[in-house]
Amino acid sequence: MELQLALDLVNIPEAIQVVKEVEEHIDIVEIGTPVVINEGLQAVKAMKEAFPNLKVLADLKIMDAAGYEVMKASEAGADIITILGAAEDMSIKGAVEEAKKQGKKILVDMIAVKDLAGRAKELDAMGVDYICVHTGYDLQAVGKNSFEDLQTIKNVVKNAKTAIAGGIKLDTLAEVVKVQPDLVIVGGGITGQDDKKSTAEKMKQMMQQG
Numbered sequence: 001m002e003l004q005l006a007l008d009l010v011n012i013p014e015a016i017q018v019v020k021e022v023e024e025h026i027d028i029v030e031i032g033t034p035v036v037i038n039e040g041l042q043a044v045k046a047m048k049e050a051f052p053n054l055k056v057l058a059d060l061k062i063m064d065a066a067g068y069e070v071m072k073a074s075e076a077g078a079d080i081i082t083i084l085g086a087a088e089d090m091s092i093k094g095a096v097e098e099a100k101k102q103g104k105k106i107l108v109d110m111i112a113v114k115d116l117a118g119r120a121k122e123l124d125a126m127g128v129d130y131i132c133v134h135t136g137y138d139l140q141a142v143g144k145n146s147f148e149d150l151q152t153i154k155n156v157v158k159n160a161k162t163a164i165a166g167g168i169k170l171d172t173l174a175e176v177v178k179v180q181p182d183l184v185i186v187g188g189g190i191t192g193q194d195d196k197k198s199t200a201e202k203m204k205q206m207m208q209q210g
């Protein structure tokens, strides 16, 4: 089980500083959508240059022009690129094809997908690398999470890795680990803590014991 640190509300120097603190306890560092909007793919490039041994995920949440956007993120150094599960099949297939060409991976974000099981099955058949249930900030604000959704996709996904994101904290991690996703994505649960290093360390330990 891998741990991904999501960085959403920082600039490039702040992002690099946070990763320096937790580097040894995480597997993947995510350049979040707001960071890409503010700083562009330069943020991906800077992170990969600063931490060549970490996998870098570019959270582009692609909806169209998928092959082109995967190519640009790959050129910037991203190892994993996100596309939305709600995108057209043509876009998903374009993303997978380009990622394969570039030696990169595609993570599908299932945010706002209503028929989770049905769409996860289709995406799995299209050869995506990860399928991720996700409760975004706007639904977290009204008390929602994706813990049950994780089991829903685990029941149908046969080839892709499964992932979960959205408001996961140290005190809710056990519930997530029980369902055995391949990847756990944590943003505020680490970046919002005074001691980020020890929080990441404890999370990684729980996942290893899981």
Ligand SMILES: O=C(CO)[C@H](O)[C@H](O)COP(=O)(O)O
Pocket: 006, 007, 008, 030, 032, 033, 059, 135, 136, 137, 165, 166, 167, 168, 185, 186, 187, 188, 189
């Ligand atoms: O993609 C995102 C928001 O759209 C976040 O990166 C993801 O939700 C993880 O962050 P947090 O743990 O703070 O919810």
